Amino acid sequence: MLELRGVTAGYGRTIVLDDVSVVVPTGDAVAVMGHNGAGKTTLLRVAVGLLPVRAGTVLLDGEDVTRLRPNARVRRGLGYVPQGQQCFPQMTTMENLQLITTSKAEIRGVLDTFPALTELLSRRAGLLSGGQRQQLAIARTLLTQPRMLILDEPTEGIQPNVVQEIEQVILGLTQRGDLSVLLVEQHVGFALRSTGSYYVLESGRITAQGEGGAGALDSVRAAMAV
Numbered sequence: 001m002l003e004l005r006g007v008t009a010g011y012g013r014t015i016v017l018d019d020v021s022v023v024v025p026t027g028d029a030v031a032v033m034g035h036n037g038a039g040k041t042t043l044l045r046v047a048v049g050l051l052p053v054r055a056g057t058v059l060l061d062g063e064d065v066t067r068l069r070p071n072a073r074v075r076r077g078l079g080y081v082p083q084g085q086q087c088f089p090q091m092t093t094m095e096n097l098q099l100i101t102t103s104k105a106e107i108r109g110v111l112d113t114f115p116a117l118t119e120l121l122s123r124r125a126g127l128l129s130g131g132q133r134q135q136l137a138i139a140r141t142l143l144t145q146p147r148m149l150i151l152d153e154p155t156e157g158i159q160p161n162v163v164q165e166i167e168q169v170i171l172g173l174t175q176r177g178d179l180s181v182l183l184v185e186q187h188v189g190f191a192l193r194s195t196g197s198y199y200v201l202e203s204g205r206i207t208a209q210g211e212g213g214a215g216a217l218d219s220v221r222a223a224m225a226v
């Protein structure tokens with residue numbers, strides 16, 4: 001379980017998150033939605049330890065990790081896929097995976113989740129499509145064996161015709177049951193389909209929260225229209 005409790009954080013003199021609390025229960029998937037600049041990425045950076053809090057606490061499986069560095073949080077089971085399909089472009093798909101593990105069994109395991117990558121193992125990551133690179137970025141993070149996966153706008157910058165492919169992959173991950181997922185998304189319909197509960201973040205504050213599913217669409221749209 002990941003819990004952000006009363007978190008305030010920002011950059012320089014600017015406060016971006018103001019007393020924000022979010023809970024991702026073990027095995028569940030939670031979406032955070034909000035307009036551009038609402039503070040979604042900042043929230044994830046705080047969760048991962050890339051940005052210190054000014055007030056509040058970050059708990060991972062009940063342990064206070066607020067002062068722990070990102071690598072210590074990764075060792076405790078946190079996996080982070082930042083925006084932008086980040087991989088090493090000059091290296092092949094396989095080399096990108098082998099930077100995380102040389103275990104053939106583990107790589108085979110992750111390729112079962114991303115069969116589209118199997119055909120692309122010898123292709124340089126820089127030559128993959130955005131959707132393929134996103135799958136590689138998620139696959140690399142899964143190889144670190146996270147219990148809590150944090151995804152920052154995985155469908156951003158992906159061609160509309162492959163967004164659905166990414167959505168299916170993420171849906172599979174959120175339904176695995178052994179993985180908790182915190183997902184930041186602008187595609188409200190997709191975010192609600194793939195998660196059990198949601199938060200709306202606007203101007204650094206949580207303005208709505210509830211259970212996910214198609215029934216929540218109107219409430220979320222109303223909260224985001226304000």
Ligand SMILES: Nc1ncnc2c1ncn2[C@@H]1O[C@H](COP(=O)(O)OP(=O)(O)OP(=O)(O)O)[C@@H](O)[C@H]1O
Pocket residue numbers: 011016034035036037038039040041042043
């Ligand atoms: N490194 C930084 N230094 C200063 N201000 C920043 C920095 N990163 C983000 N901000 C500001 O913090 C605010 C929140 O940004 P953040 O990226 O968290 O929002 P977001 O909801 O993820 O937006 P988007 O959907 O556009 O990614 C914005 O006003 C942004 O300009």
